[in-house]
Each structure stands twice: as structure tokens, then as C-alpha cells.
Amino acid sequence: MKELENLKEAVLKEYPRMQRESGFRFNCHEGISCFNKCCADVNIFLTPYDVIRLKNRLKISSQEFLDKYTLLPIDESQNHPVVMLKMMADEDKSCPFVRAGGCSVYGDRPWSCRMFPLGVASPKESNGCDGGEFYFMIEEPVCQGYLQEKHQTVGEWVEEQGVGQYSEMGELFKEVSLHDFFKERKQLTPAKLEMFYTVCYNIDKFREFIFGSSFLKRFDVEEETVNDIRTDDEELLKFGFNWLKYCLFGDKTMRVRAGNDAAPRVDTAANVG
Numbered sequence: 001m002k003e004l005e006n007l008k009e010a011v012l013k014e015y016p017r018m019q020r021e022s023g024f025r026f027n028c029h030e031g032i033s034c035f036n037k038c039c040a041d042v043n044i045f046l047t048p049y050d051v052i053r054l055k056n057r058l059k060i061s062s063q064e065f066l067d068k069y070t071l072l073p074i075d076e077s078q079n080h081p082v083v084m085l086k087m088m089a090d091e092d093k094s095c096p097f098v099r100a101g102g103c104s105v106y107g108d109r110p111w112s113c114r115m116f117p118l119g120v121a122s123p124k125e126s127n128g129c130d131g132g133e134f135y136f137m138i139e140e141p142v143c144q145g146y147l148q149e150k151h152q153t154v155g156e157w158v159e160e161q162g163v164g165q166y167s168e169m170g171e172l173f174k175e176v177s178l179h180d181f182f183k184e185r186k187q188l189t190p191a192k193l194e195m196f197y198t199v200c201y202n203i204d205k206f207r208e209f210i211f212g213s214s215f216l217k218r219f220d221v222e223e224e225t226v227n228d229i230r231t232d233d234e235e236l237l238k239f240g241f242n243w244l245k246y247c248l249f250g251d252k253t254m255r256v257r258a259g260n261d262a263a264p265r266v267d268t269a270a271n272v273g
């Protein structure tokens with residue numbers, strides 16, 4: 001994780017900053033000599049939306065997905081839990097989803113796989129660096145894509161790779177993960193970290209929490225929303241982000257039902273049991 005922090009600093013301070021209209025040369029296709037070489041021994045951080053797309057693609061529960069396909073790196077510099085895609089134990093440390101013909105989960109591949117060779121940096125995540133969010137080119141020596149004769153703008157690439165819905169969910173996630181609470185260097189309690197992990201990565205467990213506890217008696221949630229979150233993971237995740245803003249940071253994003261003045265600024269899931 002130290003290496004990653006160093007890379008983040010280098011990107012913010014040294015890498016050329018690109019905007020949506022910036023052009024770059026790149027192409028990737030089956031038949032290129034490096035085909036699939038980028039799908040091994042790579043750090044892929046999964047967003048909450050990535051986890052939903054992948055576990056639904058694989059038709060397994062979020063718990064099973066987390067157990068089988070992810071790592072939970074721990075580092076003191078992290079404000080909150082993050083999950084990484086676990087590479088296989090073979091010699092190449094291959095991605096579990098790569099096959100001879102390419103990515104077996106292509107339509108639901110993670111955000112960072114879609115974006116490659118572009119990354120997005122947010123100076124807000126690091127002190128002492130100015131400016132807004134920007135794109136940058138990732139340096140990957142094995143990749144021949146940079147030598148191909150295809151030119152496009154960042155905006156065209158993002159469009160072509162179907163990043164739109166991922167970005168929308170990513171923006172909502174940032175309202176939690178980059179909340180002012182963390183800027184003040186405050187720390188979440190272990191119970192709150194667990195709630196963060198459950199909402200962001202174990203969406204099925206979060207659903208059990210909502211519908212298997214007194215939650216809906218304590219909080220005033222519109223009937224339409226209740227119906228949506230019962231079956232729709234994406235809607236549940238959006239609802240979960242609002243819940244996290246309320247229970248982790250004390251934002252006024254939930255309405256407590258009348259007569260429930262003891263409703264918890266939840267510190268643990270059990271408080272709403």
C-alpha cells in the first residue's frame with residue numbers, strides 16, 4: 001500500500017493532467033501481441049458498484065463474491081475499508097476472469113479495467129495538491145496499445161467503454177469516501193467501519209439488515225423506495241450511501257419516524273436490531 005501511496009503522490013505532482021477533450025493514441029484488440037498480458041498480477045481496487053455488477057454477473061451472493069474473489073488490504077493510512085480483486089495462485093497470478101479469448105466478465109468488468117489506459121486522480125484525496133479531478137495515462141510497459149494508430153479524446157474513450165453508470169455511482173460513493181469528516185482526520189469506530197464495509201461491499205447483507213431489523217419502523221422511508229430497494233441492488237446502494245452519511249457522519253439524510261426520538265445515530269448495526 002506504501003507503493004500505491006507513492007504512485008498517487010507522483011501522479012498528482014508529476015503526471016501530465018488530461019481533461020475530457022484531451023487526445024491520446026491507444027487501441028486494444030484480440031490479436032495484439034500483448035493480448036491478456038495486462039490481466040495478471042495487477043492491483044484492481046473494486047468500487048461498490050463493481051462488486052454489484054460482478055456478483056450479479058456471476059449469479060452469486062455478495063458474501064460469496066467477497067469470500068472467493070477479493071482481498072481486504074489493511075493499511076493505517078486508509079480511512080475506510082477497500083477491497084481488491086484477488087489474483088489466482090498460478091504462476092502468472094492471473095485475474096480469475098481472464099480466459100484465452102479475453103475477459104469472461106467483459107460486459108460487467110470493473111471500472112478500472114474499462115478506463116485503462118486512463119486513470120482518474122482526485123487532488124481532494126491528497127493534501128497540498130491543487131486543482132480539480134483530472135485524467136492521466138497509466139504507464140504499463142507490457143502494453144502495445146500505446147503504439148496503435150487509433151486516436152481519440154478522453155471523452156470518446158469514456159463513452160466507448162460504457163463508463164457512464166460507473167461514474168455516476170462513483171460520484172455518490174465519493175460523497176461518503178471523501179466526506180469532510182475524513183478531512184478533519186477523524187477516525188471511524190470499528191463498528192462504523194463494519195457498517196461501511198457491509199453497505200459498500202456486502203449489499204445482500206445490508207438488505208437483510210434493512211428488512212430483517214426494526215429499521216423501517218424507526219426510519220421514515222417512502223413506500224416507493226422500500227419497493228425499489230427490496231429487489232434493486234443499485235437503488236439499495238444509493239440508499240445505503242445516504243444511510244452511511246447519516247450514521248457515520250451525522251448528516252441529515254434520513255428521517256426518523258415520529259415517536260422514535262431514541263433512534264440511533266447508529267454506532268453498530270445491532271443498535272437498529
Ligand code: SF4
Nearest residue numbers: 039095097098103113
Ligand atoms: S476483470 Fe476482465 S478486464 Fe479486468 S483484469 Fe480481469 S480479465 Fe482483465
Ligand code: SF4
Nearest residue numbers: 028034036038143145
Ligand atoms: S496490454 Fe494493453 S493492448 Fe495488450 S491487451 Fe492489455 S490493454 Fe490491450
